[in-house]
Amino acid sequence: MKQTAILAIDQGTTNTKALLVGAAGNVLARASRPVQRRYPRPAWVEQDPLELWQSVLEASAACLEQGGSDVELVAVAISNQRESVLLWERANGRPLGPCVSWQCQRSRQLCQSLQDRGLEPFIRERSGLTIDPMFSGTKIRWLLEEQGLLARAEAGELCAGTIDSWLCWQLSGGAAHVCDMTNASRTQLFNLQRRDWDEDLLQLLGVPAAILPVVEPSAAIHARTVACGAIPAGLPLASLIGDSHAALFGQAGFLPGAVKATYGTGSSLMTPIPELRLSQSGLSATIAWAIGERVTYALEGNIYVTGAAVEWLGRFLGLSDPVVELAALADRVPDSGGLYFVPALSGLGAPYWDKEARGLICGLTQASTLPQLARATVEAIAYQVRAVFDAMQAEAGVELQVLLADGGATRNDLLMQFQADIIGKPVLRCESADVSALGAAYLAGLAVGLWASEEEIAALPRPRQRFTPTLSAEEREAHYSGWQEAVARATLHRS
Numbered sequence: 001m002k003q004t005a006i007l008a009i010d011q012g013t014t015n016t017k018a019l020l021v022g023a024a025g026n027v028l029a030r031a032s033r034p035v036q037r038r039y040p041r042p043a044w045v046e047q048d049p050l051e052l053w054q055s056v057l058e059a060s061a062a063c064l065e066q067g068g069s070d071v072e073l074v075a076v077a078i079s080n081q082r083e084s085v086l087l088w089e090r091a092n093g094r095p096l097g098p099c100v101s102w103q104c105q106r107s108r109q110l111c112q113s114l115q116d117r118g119l120e121p122f123i124r125e126r127s128g129l130t131i132d133p134m135f136s137g138t139k140i141r142w143l144l145e146e147q148g149l150l151a152r153a154e155a156g157e158l159c160a161g162t163i164d165s166w167l168c169w170q171l172s173g174g175a176a177h178v179c180d181m182t183n184a185s186r187t188q189l190f191n192l193q194r195r196d197w198d199e200d201l202l203q204l205l206g207v208p209a210a211i212l213p214v215v216e217p218s219a220a221i222h223a224r225t226v227a228c229g230a231i232p233a234g235l236p237l238a239s240l241i242g243d244s245h246a247a248l249f250g251q252a253g254f255l256p257g258a259v260k261a262t263y264g265t266g267s268s269l270m271t272p273i274p275e276l277r278l279s280q281s282g283l284s285a286t287i288a289w290a291i292g293e294r295v296t297y298a299l300e301g302n303i304y305v306t307g308a309a310v311e312w313l314g315r316f317l318g319l320s321d322p323v324v325e326l327a328a329l330a331d332r333v334p335d336s337g338g339l340y341f342v343p344a345l346s347g348l349g350a351p352y353w354d355k356e357a358r359g360l361i362c363g364l365t366q367a368s369t370l371p372q373l374a375r376a377t378v379e380a381i382a383y384q385v386r387a388v389f390d391a392m393q394a395e396a397g398v399e400l401q402v403l404l405a406d407g408g409a410t411r412n413d414l415l416m417q418f419q420a421d422i423i424g425k426p427v428l429r430c431e432s433a434d435v436s437a438l439g440a441a442y443l444a445g446l447a448v449g450l451w452a453s454e455e456e457i458a459a460l461p462r463p464r465q466r467f468t469p470t471l472s473a474e475e476r477e478a479h480y481s482g483w484q485e486a487v488a489r490a491t492l493h494r495s
């Protein structure tokens with residue numbers, strides 16, 4: 001008998017993964033393809049829209065081949081890098097310009113002018129987001145303006161879309177120009193309260209409504225596939241969701257009190273909240289997911305530089321395998337010997353939000369060693385996560401009892417143990433490297449009836465390793481106050 005499975009695609013910044021997920025939540029097959037980034041100017045980052053699509057076709061084909069003929073596909077699920085955005089021709093799907101990456105700062109000037117006009121509180125109230133070039137809205141405006149496309153955009157000849165939107169367009173053969181609410185909630189054009197594009201925000205950012213996708217729930221039948229490479233025609237495209245939100249869903253963090261941290265080059269913490277609330281502590285408000293008419297809101301904190309600090313220091317020291325060698329150095333010492341490294345290499349994100357902050361190493365003495373500095377770099381990840389965790393705890397309204405951890409850097413045991421020590425709460429490390437794809441698969445499974453409820457999904461096997469705090473409260477706070485002092489110095493500006 002054939003095994004029922006969902007083809008889950010996770011299109012990320014550095015690679016595209018494809019998974020076949022069975023009805024027991026098990027991964028039946030898995031493949032991935034790398035994708036390139038281009039840096040045409042300092043702080044500009046872009047990708048090739050057709051290469052992204054090609055990587056989806058190739059990863060899916062390899063995965064389906066592994067799955068063999070014993071698999072019966074029931075749906076396609078998509079999780080994706082968020083905030084990255086592109087334009088294409090409505091008539092023929094031809095991309096117009098690059099995909100501007102979420103990491104790209106090219107719309108900084110426009111953001112600055114919005115800030116100078118005192119629009120931050122208004123924009124934040126409507127969209128839940130601070131003004132920042134990371135969000136897609138100002139990137140769309142940049143693409144339209146630079147390419148002289150405003151008139152064509154207003155005439156409805158173009159489509160704008162986040163990556164979920166682009167992939168859904170391709171997979172449906174141009175039948176569906178849609179995106180999901182989680183991706184929409186990261187554009188800075190979306191009204192969180194009304195859950196639709198906000199006319200005032202569109203006007204402020206200069207984006208014509210005619211180019212925007214229809215916003216749909218994360219779990220819903222968005223379209224049917226046409227035959228694309230090895231992907232057969234007629235499959236329901238049953239979920240679209242931003243990867244960070246998908247990770248929370250994949251970790252079964254469905255209810256208030258759950259909080260997850262994804263450890264990558266940067267980090268994102270997210271916690272579901274019972275109703276929409278704007279943060280007073282430097283967090284973003286967002287939509288966690290929408291399942292049909294049921295919408296869950298969340299608070300999110302984005303930290304710019306976490307794993308990237310380890311990579312940066314490793315490269316700075318000329319190590320041939322920066323991340324692995326630096327982690328090994330950090331493992332050689334029991335503590336950082338009073339060293340702190342504030343990796344404000346691109347300013348500081350949540351909860352500090354200081355673009356002018358600069359990186360700082362402090363506490364150096366003649367006895368300081370390289371392993372201690374390596375350890376301070378690993379610890380800096382945990383301190384930054386604690387700062388966001390504390391902000392979430394202050395606003396969550398319920399106790400955050402454990403931290404659900406996922407992402408590449410969680411392989412580092414020292415980091416996980418220090419994280420538990422410094423928040424004083426257990427950390428549960430997700431043993432799957434595919435939690436975003438799994439989250440998207442679960443949502444698609446709900447949409448097509450493979451699973452009946454979140455309770456059923458929560459009961460699926462989910463291997464985790466627990467790290468229990470070992471420091472006393474005094475030791476913990478002594479460490480953390482040292483970090484706070486170091487941050488205060490990193491954010492001291494000279495005018």
Ligand code: G3P
Pocket residue numbers: 011012013014080081082083102242243244264
């Ligand atoms: O918000 C950016 C995030 O979605 C990127 O995720 O996994 O592609 O680095 P990733």
